[in-house]
Amino acid sequence: MITPYFSHNNITIFNENCLNKDIFESDFIDLTITSPPYNVGIEYNSNNDELNYENYLDFSKKWLSNCFYWTKPQGRLLMNIPLDKNKGGQKAVGADLTKIAQEIGWNYHSTIIWNEGNISRRTAWGSWLSASAPYVIAPVELIVVLYKDDWKKTGGTKKNNITKEEFMAWTNGLWTFNGESKKRIGHPAPFPRELPKRAIKLFSFEEDIIFDPFCGSGTTLIESEINNRIGIGLDIDANYCELAKNRVLKEIGSLIFVNNHEKNITN
Numbered sequence: 001m002i003t004p005y006f007s008h009n010n011i012t013i014f015n016e017n018c019l020n021k022d023i024f025e026s027d028f029i030d031l032t033i034t035s036p037p038y039n040v041g042i043e044y045n046s047n048n049d050e051l052n053y054e055n056y057l058d059f060s061k062k063w064l065s066n067c068f069y070w071t072k073p074q075g076r077l078l079m080n081i082p083l084d085k086n087k088g089g090q091k092a093v094g095a096d097l098t099k100i101a102q103e104i105g106w107n108y109h110s111t112i113i114w115n116e117g118n119i120s121r122r123t124a125w126g127s128w129l130s131a132s133a134p135y136v137i138a139p140v141e142l143i144v145v146l147y148k149d150d151w152k153k154t155g156g157t158k159k160n161n162i163t164k165e166e167f168m169a170w171t172n173g174l175w176t177f178n179g180e181s182k183k184r185i186g187h188p189a190p191f192p193r194e195l196p197k198r199a200i201k202l203f204s205f206e207e208d209i210i211f212d213p214f215c216g217s218g219t220t221l222i223e224s225e226i227n228n229r230i231g232i233g234l235d236i237d238a239n240y241c242e243l244a245k246n247r248v249l250k251e252i253g254s255l256i257f258v259n260n261h262e263k264n265i266t267n
């Protein structure tokens, strides 16, 4: 049994490597929401984000296999990944990782396109005003929706906390909201809370187990707690575990304060 780095209410963080299959038993996760390293040269503390592409695919295969083993038969996985890679050779990252996931046994359900408003990836035009070798860059990311055995969830509490408006808006697979500020969060690649919030409310029941094998600053875990789910996160880097711990304490603490405050006002 591995020792948690931190545990608070329904949230547990482990300072562990998700490539290590033995850290958990099989079949316990209801929904994984994660953004793995993109292999685009981001300066994380503990992992090399500039593997050659074959090694990156091999790394992806390992963590996707472990998540498959840890997931319940009716469990799901939402993988936030780039559509493609432009630096250091054009690669179809989204297509390649989706194919690898299916080879492992994951079933494909759908892909949500995240239209990230404040992305700034336009650094090169290729051949300016010439058909010689122009670059086309789509300012979007993918959220690939996969499941283990059955898409229809018959287990769990069956308690939902999604509104009619949210359900109608979010089942349209074009999601438009801004990315998160690295500076504000203090992590090199956080996703915004809106992403796990939508994923959790749309694809899981209350009290389900939500997992993030690359939890970074703890964004998925915060939304798990707020939405009455159980959040489990791993990060290989102790500094990011500490960041996630402090963020959880701050954000969850303020949530309780806001709720009490609202309660006081209405009473």
Ligand SMILES: C[S@@+](CC[C@H](N)C(=O)[O-])C[C@H]1O[C@@H](n2cnc3c(N)ncnc32)[C@H](O)[C@@H]1O
Binding pocket: 016, 017, 018, 019, 034, 035, 036, 037, 038, 044, 045, 046, 047, 187, 189, 190, 191, 192, 213, 214, 215, 216, 217, 218, 219, 220, 234, 235, 236, 237, 240
């Ligand atoms: C793209 S970031 C995830 C950010 C997160 N979604 C957030 O909102 O803060 C990827 C994270 O994976 C962690 N990481 C990289 N390799 C890992 C591994 N093998 N096991 C666990 N964590 C790893 C990095 O330290 C980094 O924090």
